[in-house]
Amino acid sequence: MVRAWYMSNDVKDQRLENHQNPQKFLPFDEVYQLTGVEYFFVNVNTNEANGTLDKIKKERGYNYEDELICSKDCLQNYEEKLKMFFEEHLHTDEEIRFVLEGSGYFDVRDKNDDWIRIEVTSGDLIILPSGIYHRFTLDVTNFIKVKRFFVGEPVWTAHNRPADDFECRRSYVEKLNSRQISV
Numbered sequence: 722m723v724r725a726w727y728m729s730n731d732v733k734d735q736r737l738e739n740h741q742n743p744q745k746f747l748p749f750d751e752v753y754q755l756t757g758v759e760y761f762f763v764n765v766n767t768n769e770a771n772g773t774l775d776k777i778k779k780e781r782g783y784n785y786e787d788e789l790i791c792s793k794d795c796l797q798n799y800e801e802k803l804k805m806f807f808e809e810h811l812h813t814d815e816e817i818r819f820v821l822e823g824s825g826y827f828d829v830r831d832k833n834d835d836w837i838r839i840e841v842t843s844g845d846l847i848i849l850p851s852g853i854y855h856r857f858t859l860d861v862t863n864f865i866k867v868k869r870f871f872v873g874e875p876v877w878t879a880h881n882r883p884a885d886d887f888e889c890r891r892s893y894v895e896k897l898n899s900r901q902i903s904v
């Protein structure tokens with residue numbers, strides 16, 4: 722089950738939990754209010770969710786999907802890719818990841834530009850809105866297998882911060898500030 726917390730500013734090892742002191746966990750509805758990130762739990766064996774995976778895909782028009790394994794053995798240019806994933810960046814489209822096996826951390830900037838760390842494990846489906854600054858890291862287990870969904874032809878390009886002049890960034894900030902982000 723998904724867990725989220727505010728991160729320490731002093732990150733020596735990105736694969737550790739890196740909590741603030743004292744620890745400050747957030748319920749996911751608060752994460753949503755502060756970031757617009759959406760979350761569903763999907764049973765990986767039956768694909769049943771709060772809704773079903775098929776329903777989520779249909780409603781959101783996800784007509785592309787593939788699988789990605791991030792591990793030393795399976796990911797080409799592993800070190801380089803992991804470094805890239807942990808650079809703060811945004812995408813011009815939603816980032817949709819459904820965890821089939823393993824675990825990892827998505828770090829997302831909240832309204833006040835603070836890092837919230839979201840721990841994902843098997844069954845977690847997470848949707849990062851277009852324009853949100855974020856990054857990803859494996860945890861100490863060094864393994865995650867995800868399904869990636871997309872509307873139309875996938876574009877994986879990451880735009881590193883600063884990317885404040887991108888239309889998707891402006892529109893994300895505007896929506897978040899006027900609380901127009903909707904599920």
Ligand SMILES: CSCCC(=O)/C(O)=C/O
Pocket residue numbers: 789791806816818825855856857865867879
């Ligand atoms: C676990 S999916 C790989 C990371 C990725 O695609 C991305 O864009 C992270 O922000």
Ligand SMILES: [Fe+2]
Pocket residue numbers: 810811812816855856879
């Ligand atoms: Fe990303």
